[in-house]
Amino acid sequence: MKGAAMDVLIVEDDPLHRSYLHEQVKAALPECSTIYEAENGQQGEALARTHRSAHIVMDLQMNARNGIEAARTIWRERPDTRILFWSNYADEAYVRGVSRIVPNGAAYGYVLKSTSEERLKLALRSIFIENQCVIDNEVRGMQQRSFAQTSGFSDSEYEILMDIALGMTDRAISDRRHLSLRSVQNRLQQIYSKLDVHQAADSPREEGAFNLRARAVTVAMLRKLLNYGALEKAEAELQHWLRGR
Amino acid sequence: MKGAAMDVLIVEDDPLHRSYLHEQVKAALPECSTIYEAENGQQGEALARTHRSAHIVMDLQMNARNGIEAARTIWRERPDTRILFWSNYADEAYVRGVSRIVPNGAAYGYVLKSTSEERLKLALRSIFIENQCVIDNEVRGMQQRSFAQTSGFSDSEYEILMDIALGMTDRAISDRRHLSLRSVQNRLQQIYSKLDVHQAADSPREEGAFNLRARAVTVAMLRKLLNYGALEKAEAELQHWLRGR
DNA sequence: CAAAACTCTGCGGGTTCCCGCAAGCCTAAT
DNA sequence: ATTAGGCTTGCGGGAACCCGCAGAGTTTTG
Structure with a gap:
């Protein structure tokens, strides 16, 4: 495991950030022999498949296919892949999206682009060598708040929040989620109160x-x-559902 | 005008992009003597004021205060300031926001971060030296589509679109915009049809x-x-309006 | 096991929304 | 001047929404 060759796949659409990452990976991981680069989620999936990559640094928020989507298909094929998410923001939508798809026991990380070089390097080594999770403090704070009861949304509430965001009718939601009309409206009450509207x-x-x-x-x-990313994804799922009925 | 010293102000929150801009400005404008840097809109405004900057490269989408806000106050103080907007996206919301605040006859530019070095340099020289506007092709295309009749929104329709996005009632909108209830609903009809819902x-x-x-x-x-930026701005204006009644 | 707590569901009514119909005002074109 | 088209407003009604009340069913707790 120590002497084994390691290669790293970088998935990032901004060329500046990509080359920065390249430098950081090279500096932090001398045992890394090869670095592949992809400039969007689709390329990322393809490269991960052909090179059987087990070590990936991935941006969220890319044009062709965003990081969460890409990570999901990659993890579906190889659940032991180690992925470090490297993002500009700690939006709850992202944090929730990521922690929703991470397989049981997989090592992953979530660090912000604004962190120092030191912490980035440390995260790279922790995840790829030590196989342990690293979550930036600010992101962690988000997780706490998110899953606590205070203003925290259950998954079913979140689902329905997405549905009304898409502009669905109460009736349509009740069809889709297999609930009575009144139950949907109850969920809405909870959502309103938790959002304090x-x-x-x-x-x-x-x-x-x-x-x-x-x-x-x-x-x-x-x-x-x-x-935006969450909306886009939900819209795609909605269209898919609309076809099937 | 030719031999005069020129200084340039860079307003950009991402350090990588900031230093890249720094290089490009230095390379493209040898007559530029000093380069100031700010990492958000607030700093940008302050630096523009103290250094009386007339040449600015500005990112949209920054944390503390976004580029459009900053540009507006800067232009309010010095309408002849030349600003090159350098953005990741050509969202209609941005394009509309920019062209809404540019003073009469001011020279400005709008280029995407994905353009080549060549075009960036060209834009810098065109705006800062030749004093003429430069709009990226893709952005220009957006403008065409935006202000044409096809799916194009009038300003008043756009206003009301923002209002319903904020979650206002028809009644509240009619109060705010000084229209009858029915007129608001008419506007909504137009909006629905133009958005094809x-x-x-x-x-x-x-x-x-x-x-x-x-x-x-x-x-x-x-x-x-x-x-998001447009929403945030609109929300701030809404809160302000709510206070005054 | 029983009580408490939570969720799902139906009913009913007050409010808001969606929108067709139609009448007045204004600008622009014939 | 007359006509056509646009914008604003009122009226009215059917649908959807917001939500209190209350009865079943399920889970948790003592």
Whole structure:
């Protein structure tokens, strides 16, 4: 394991960041013999397959196919692949997306692009050599808040939040999720209260100024609970579901 | 004008991109004596004020204060400032935001981060030396589509699109925009048709699956007509308006 | 086992939304 | 001047939404 040749696959669309990563990997991992580079998720999947890569550094938020999608298919084929996610943001949508797809017992990491070289190098060694997880502090904080009961969303609530974000009717949601109409509306109540949107007054005389359903979506976006990538993915799933009926 | 000393201000939050810009500016503009750097919009405004910068390269999408906001206050103080916007994306929301704030006759540019070094250098010289506008082809294409009648939104429609995105009630919108309730709803009809959202069937048996108002917001997001920055800005304005009544 | 706690569901009503119909105002074209 | 087309507003109704109340079913807890 120590003397074995190691190769690393970098998946990152920004050429500047890609070459920076290349440098950092070379410096942090002298035992690494070869470095492959891909500039989007699709290329990443392809290269991972042909080179049987077990060590990957991956950006989230790429054009052709985002990092979460790519990681999911890669992990489906090889659950022991070690992936270090290297992202600009710690949006809850990303954190939730990642921790939703990581296989049991797999080693992975999540560090922000703004971290120091030192911490990046340390993360590279920890994951690829020591096979242990490394999560940036800020991301970890997000996880805590996310899965705690305080303002934390259950998976089913999150699902329905996505549905109203897509613009689905209560009726359509109840069809899709196999719930009664009233149950969907109950979930919506919980969502509204957790997002702290109310139509009555929180400030004086702010009468019925909000359409709760639309308001919930935007505060979710503003709180980084939803983001463009999550929306895009959900829309694709919705279209798929619409076809099958 | 030719022999005059020129200094350039770079406003960009990503250190890698910042130093790349630094190199490119130095290479493209030998007549440039000093280069200042700021890592967000606030710093950018401050530096522009103290150094009386007339030549600025600015990223959109920064943490503390985004490029459009910063550019607006800078241009308000010195309308003859020349600004080159250097962005990752050509979202309609950005393009619209920029062209909304550029003063009459000011020279500005909009190039994507993915353009070649050559074109970046050319843009720098065109704007800062020749004082003429340079808009990337892809961005230009966006402008065409945006302001043409085809799927093009008038300013008032765009305004109301933002309002429903924020989750406002028809009634609240009519208050805010000084329109009758019915007029707001008419605008909404136009918006729905331009975004091509309908509740009837476009594919067979897709009965009333969509809540038009919420659906419109997401397709606008998916089409890059809206994005996070625009939402954030609109939310701030909304809060301000809410206070004043 | 029984009690408490939580979830799913139906009913009902008040409100908001979606939108067709139609009448007044304005600008532009014939 | 007359006509056509656009924009604004009112009215009215069917549908969807928001939500309190209350009864079943399931899980948790003592």
